[in-house]
Amino acid sequence: MNNILPKIKTFLLHKNDFYFILLFISLFIKEHHIRSIFLIIISAIKIYTYNYKNRIHLRIDKHFYIFSLFFLYSIISILWSQYKESGITDIFERIIFIPVIIYIFSETKSINIFKVITILINIWCLIGLTSLINLDLSNSTSDFQTNQILRDLLSNELGEHPIYIGILITFGIIISFFLALKDSKLWGISIILPIVTLIIDAPKTSFIILFTITPILFLYKYSVKKIFLLSLSLFIVLASIIYFVPTLNERFIREANRKESWQLPKGKFYNSTNVRLALWKCAIDVSTSNNIDFLIGTGSGSEIPILRSCYLEYDTSAFNSKSTFYCHNQYLSILLINGIIGVSFFIIWLSSLLYKFIKDKNHLGISIFILIVFSMFTESLFSHQTGCIYIGIFLASIINFKND
Structure with a gap:
């Protein structure tokens, strides 16, 4: 037995790309508890084969230290939170994945990693699209209803909320663009399935991100x-696709042209835009209601119950006593939970990442950075395990990427 373990360790020692692929595959596991166990096992194996001498530079990277300060402050904020149990859950079942994944899996990646990622995302998209082949939409009475049916079926098949499907597919499209420009134009073909899936999923933020990146x-x-x-x-x-595809036209153009979309939800009229406006207003109102909350926040775990006490005052059927809405904006979420102190740590962390990518002339890193930062304007990624794992894996894949 004593002779077997060293041999196993030697075999696994140089399998960094393999570990990262396994890590990425975890994104496709529908059951989050199984995903967590899978991640812990992969991380444990990786730690067992850790080469500390080659990884010492990661311990002194400023971005990692700064996020560690933010993470530590989030833990400390449990002390004044009225919802301590929820705070412990938020931190140790969600946010903790970000620093753990970045620290353990951030070695310089080979371009082959991105090729495998592209293939995996295309297979994932194909599975989702296949589920729509025999779908009967004859009973649909509007473009809005058609869009909802398609999104719900795609979400059920792939096991993720449409927002997170859109984020992962956008990541895949960015990687495909990168491979087509850096390796071979043939990789441009790998954009087709993700684009079709994105059109069906219809996440507004993703289209804006693609044009920006x-x-x-x-x-x-x-x-x-x-x-x-x-x-x-x-x-x-992109503009033509949005204009001529009825479901996208409904979500982008018709919804934006409705005056009610830019007012707080009232009665039975609500949509993804004005519901977010209501949640953002609640987050700002609560955060600025007194100086203490604005400075240090209401504490980890308080986001859902505190927002609920606010948005239930609106005269709309969009919210009820069982609603579990988050801020749908990461920056306002941090302001609410961790106050201006937490926001400061967070912004400094993002700035340190951007500085590193610009300094390294890492265009791929800048692109993924924009994907994360823009996604945070319409979604509270830290409030979901999927969002935290996405951030960890996305950053781990490009944080030490060398721009040849």
């Missing part, structure tokens, strides 16, 4: 003039 990726290969022309062409293509 693509010009940055073009810097890998093209001059400024070509980037402008390509970006203009991309804008025309």
Whole structure:
């Protein structure tokens, strides 16, 4: 037995790419408890084969220290939270995945990692699209209803909320663009299935992110003039898709043109836009209600119950006593829970990441950074285990990427 363990360790020692692929595969596990166990096992194996001498630089990276300060402050805030049990759950079943994944899995990745990731995401999209083949939409009475039916079926098949499906697919499209520019144009084919899935999933933020990010990726290969022309062409293509695809037209154009969408929800009229407006207003009102809450926050675990006490005052059927809404904005969520002190740690952390990517001329890193930062404007990623794992894996994949 004493001879077997060293041999196993030697065999596993140089399997960093393999571990990361296993880590990425965990994203496709529908049951979150099984996913957590799987992540713990992979992390434990990785720690067992840790090469500390080669990883010492990660301990002194400023971005990791700064996030550690934010994480520590989140733990401390449990002390003044009225919902301590929920706070412990939020931190040790969700947020903890971010620093753990970044620390353990952040070695420099080979380009082969991104190729495997692209293939996995395409298979995932194919599974989702296959479930829609025999779908009968003849009873649908509106584009809105059609969109909801398609999104719900896709969500049930893939085991994730449409928002998180959109984020992961957007990540996949970015990687496909990167491979097409850096490795072979044939990788451009791998964009097709994710784009089709994204059109069906119809996440508004993802389309905005794609248009913002693509010009940055073009810097890998093209001059400024070509980037402008390509970006203009991309804008025309995306705008045409949004305008001519009825379900996207409903979510982007018709919804935006309704005056009620930009007012607080009232009665039976509500949608994803004005519900978010109500939640954001609640978060701001509670956070600024007294100086103490604004400074140190209401404490970890308090987001859902405190928001509920606010939004139930609105005269709308969008909310009820059993609702479990988060802020749907990571920045306001942190302001509510951790106050301006927590927001300061968080913004400094994001700034340190951006500085590192710019300094390293890591265009892929900047693109993934924008994906994360923009997604946080419409979703509280830290409030969901999936969101935290996404952030950890996305950053671990590119934080030490070398731009050849």
